[in-house]
Amino acid sequence: MKIVADENMPYVEELFAEFGQIEFVNGRTLTAEQVKDADVLLVRSVTKVNQALIDQATKLIFVGSATIGTDHIDVDYLQQRGIEFSNAPGCNATAVGEFAFIALLELAKRLGTQLKGKIVGIVGAGNTGTAAAKCFEAYGLQVLLCDPIKQAEGDSRLFVALDELIAKADVVSLHVPITKVGPHKTWYLFDGARLNTLKPNTWLINCCRGEVIDNHALIKMKQARNDIKVILDVWEGEPNPIADLVPLVEFATPHIAGYSLEGKARGTFMLYQTLCRILQQQATKSLVDLLPPFEFQQSLNTASLDESHLLKMCRLVFDLRDDDALFRQSFHTSAGFDLLRKQHTHRREFSALAVNSCIDNAFSASSDCIKMLWSLGYSQ
Template identity: 50%
Template sequence: MNIYHDENMPFAKEFFGDLGTLYPFAGRELNAEMVENADVLLVRSITKVNESLLANNKSLQFVGTATIGVDHIDQTYLKSRDVPFTSAPGCNAISVAEYVLSALVVMSERYLIDLFSLKVGIVGAGNTGTRLSEKLSALGIEYVMCDPVLAESPNDTRNFVSLDEALACDVISLHVPLTQDGEHPTYHLLNETKLKNLTSEQILINACRGEVIDNKALLQLKQNGMQTKLILDVWEGEPNLLHPLIEYAEIASAHIAGYSLEGKARGTEMLYQALCKQLNIPANKALKDLLPSASINSVELKQEFDGILLNQLVKMVYDVRRDDGIFRQQINTQGFDHIRKTYPARREFSAVTVSMNNQANEGVPHRLGFSK
């Protein structure tokens, strides 16, 4: 079996090596000739899987994307060929939520903002938005959620607000899929009109898809004096982003919010499990057996948990300023894809065990995701 996989999928050899011959590829360089003999195709978000890519292939048995989003996959075409397809919903949701929390910690320190007094508008209440809401709840930070699709579902009993209400919050965090059709399209969800209504006191975070914000309108508004604080992990037109917009972002990064080792590897594991099911063979490998120990894997806290400890704990595991620095240093010389390909190891909160001395708030770190 010929298994073609994105070279940036961690533990691909460990998970799939026994199932066939592995052929790693650079995700944005894949073409029809390269996958002509593929039986299994495993991609990430930068590879578009469509009729053009698969025109020469007659042997494909399985396609998987190790990502939450599926807008790069022509599922209609795959169905027409009876090719099974699977994605990895929720694989990096924790990673993205921790990116947002790290950004908020940095911003609260930079501008002397009381993090616990903020109200957060979460736009998109799927896996990622839900994980973020759980971390905010652990800290007692107020939030509202906007998701018109889930609001119409009888199985979702959460309270949802309108987009305008979410956009009126102190922090706006975007976690929607990219859609251009249907009743609730998200392409340019924040257009010039919506962006004009934002204030200098607000923080706007985009860690989902660049096209959810009209980047040209955003740049023009910033050039005309818009003071809203921007945290941008995703950009319209990646990898050919609107470079002048970078200087207006408080924190800028190369679509790596979900790039924790656990987040990326979870996607690999989910595809492995799906392929094993497709092949009707047992899935006898697990991510927990492959993850290395974190460089700092345990911490003992000897004082009441507060904002200072939160700042120290979060930045000890992941300080988003590192990625902002890498991005600004390399984007003009190395390029967007190089930054993603050479992304340094990053762990999630769960890689660190936190113990406390029976303080009143000792459960907060564990509700945030730190291990007991």
């Protein structure tokens, strides 16, 4: 069996070597010639899997995408060919939720203010939006959800209309898939007109898909309204962000919101499980076995965990400032953008770090602080 896999997908060797020969490829420049004799194709969101790519791949039995979205996959064509397909919904939801939370703590620190007390509006209440809401609610923030599709499906959570969310929220966090047609299309959901309805001093963060925001309109809005603070992990036209936009953004990263070691491993592992099912083989590998142990535990020695201390805790697993600095140095070329993503291997999730209160210490953290950290996802 021949397995063609994106060279930037982690843990492929560890999980798939037992099935046959693995050939690693550049997912962004993958050609039909490279996949024509493949039995299995493993990709990320940078690869467009369509008829043009796999028409000659007559042996292909499985296409796996280690992503949440499927907009890069011609699912209908795969069904016509009888080729099994699986993505990895939810694999990096925790990472994206934690990214949004950490990024907003960093922004508050930079601006000399507090995230505490702000109303957070989450647009898109799927896996990543729900994970973000979990973090914000664990920190005691009021969260507004907008998702007309989930609402129509009978989701029991309380939803508000997008215009109401924008009118009330101090922070707007975007977590929608990209859709170009239909009553709820998200392509340019935040166009120039909608961007200009943001209330004064709003913080806007996008870590879903770049084209959810009209980036040219965002430039014009930012040039006129410096009160709006923007954090972008995703960009229109990736891997070539609009150069004029980057200096206007408070924190900028190369589409790595979901790039925790846990999220990456989880995505590849879900595809491994699917192939095991297709081949009717017992899964012999474990997700836990793939991840390195975290270096240390953390004992809290402060009676109250203020926002500054909380940010320091978050930086133990992920320091966003490093990625922001690297991005600003290297985003100018598509090779630089992709290299930053490829080399992003250092980030962990909150669960990698266990926290506890020092026993018999007058300055040990209160039980409420510890419970808040556990609710955020830190281990016990």
